Amino acid sequence: MNDLINVYNALLDEYGHQGWWPIIDYNGSNPTKTGSIKGYHPKDYSFPVNDSQRFEICAGAILAQNTGWINVEKSLVNLKREGLLCAEKIVNSVLQVRELIKPSGYFNLKAGYLENFSRFYLKLNGRIPERKELLAVKGIGKETADSILLYAYKVPVFIVDAYTKRMFNFLGVIDSVDYENIRLFFEGNLPKDYELFEEFHALIVEHAKNFYSKKPYGAGDFLKKII
Numbered sequence: 001m002n003d004l005i006n007v008y009n010a011l012l013d014e015y016g017h018q019g020w021w022p023i024i025d026y027n028g029s030n031p032t033k034t035g036s037i038k039g040y041h042p043k044d045y046s047f048p049v050n051d052s053q054r055f056e057i058c059a060g061a062i063l064a065q066n067t068g069w070i071n072v073e074k075s076l077v078n079l080k081r082e083g084l085l086c087a088e089k090i091v092n093s094v095l096q097v098r099e100l101i102k103p104s105g106y107f108n109l110k111a112g113y114l115e116n117f118s119r120f121y122l123k124l125n126g127r128i129p130e131r132k133e134l135l136a137v138k139g140i141g142k143e144t145a146d147s148i149l150l151y152a153y154k155v156p157v158f159i160v161d162a163y164t165k166r167m168f169n170f171l172g173v174i175d176s177v178d179y180e181n182i183r184l185f186f187e188g189n190l191p192k193d194y195e196l197f198e199e200f201h202a203l204i205v206e207h208a209k210n211f212y213s214k215k216p217y218g219a220g221d222f223l224k225k226i227i
Contacts, residue, residue: 003173003227004173004186004189004190005190006226006227007171007173007223007226007227008190008196008199008200008203010222010223010226011200011203011204011206011207011223012199012203014207014222015031015032015203015206015207016031016032016042017031017042017043017199018031018032018040018042018199018202018203018206019031019040019041019042019043019044019202020040020151020198020199020201020202021047021057021060021147021151021152021198022038022039022040022041022069022073023039023041023047023048023053023056023057024038024039024056024073024076024077024080025039025080026038026039026040026041026047028040028041028042032206039073045154045194045195045198048152051126052085052086054152054153055085055086055087055121055152056076056080056085057148057151057152058117058121058148058152059076059079059085059090059114059117060072060076061144061147061148061151061152062110062113062114062117062139062140062144063075063076063101063104063110063114064104064144064147065106065110065113065141065144066105066106067104067105067106071103071104071105072103072104074103074104075100075101075102075103075104078100078101078103079097079100079101082096082100084096084097084100087117087118087119087121087122088118088122090114090115090118091115091118091119091122094111094112094114094115097111097114097115098111101114109139110139112138112139113138113139113140114139116137116138116139116140117137117139117140120133120134120137128149128153128155129148129149129153131145131146131149131157134148134149142160142179142180142183143159143160143161143179146158146159146160146183147159150194150197150198150201151198154194155194156187156192156193156194156196156197157183157187157197158183158186158187158190158197158200158201159183159197159201160179160182160183160186161201161204161205163204163205163208163209163212164182164201164204164208165177165182166208166212166217167204167207167208167211167212167217167218168182170212170217170218170221171218171221171223171224171227172227173227186200207221207223
């Protein structure tokens with residue numbers, strides 16, 4: 001646990017609170033240099049504050065597959081502008097949704113994923129989904145499911161993305177690339193706190209953009225000195 005907490009504290013000192021997940025209509029600002037320039041809410045863990053924001057986070061997690069957040073934000077803004085950023089409208093407007101989410105790439109697939117998830121979301125009727133239920137929805141993989149659970153529903157599950165695997169393997173903290181092994185390692189060695197998990201995931205992404213997005217990975221990473 002000490003290594004992970006030391007890494008977390010070092011990242012927090014370097015980058016500050018990140019305020020994920022960004023909400024497109026929230027007048028926040030990005031605390032760091034990469035990513036979107038608005039919608040973040042550092043130190044405010046009350047989001048989502050309503051069902052509309054919850055669904056927006058879920059949709060954003062699906063659209064974020066294999067693309068950057070700025071592209072996702074463009075798609076969400078398009079959907080919001082046309083009044084389609086809600087489950088009820090998406091299930092009846094798939095063709096229009098395809099056009100509006102083009103900035104996110106793979107728009108045919110993702111429109112189908114959004115439709116699948118929207119039907120599932122409506123059946124939830126406000127309750128928190130189980131992880132296995134999310135994973136049974138076509139288009140929802142482990143990273144997307146865990147993003148939805150953590151950021152939309154405040155369930156303390158640790159998100160494992162490519163940056164997490166690359167970074168912590170390089171640092172020698174883990175020796176696996178298996179999603180579940182890494183997730184369980186983090187969850188077993190950190191306090192079960194959704195706020196901590198949100199911050200840690202966001203900090204990993206921010207740090208990895210600086211040190212692990214281009215080879216040689218980890219060059220100049222100051223974290224090597226504390227592990």
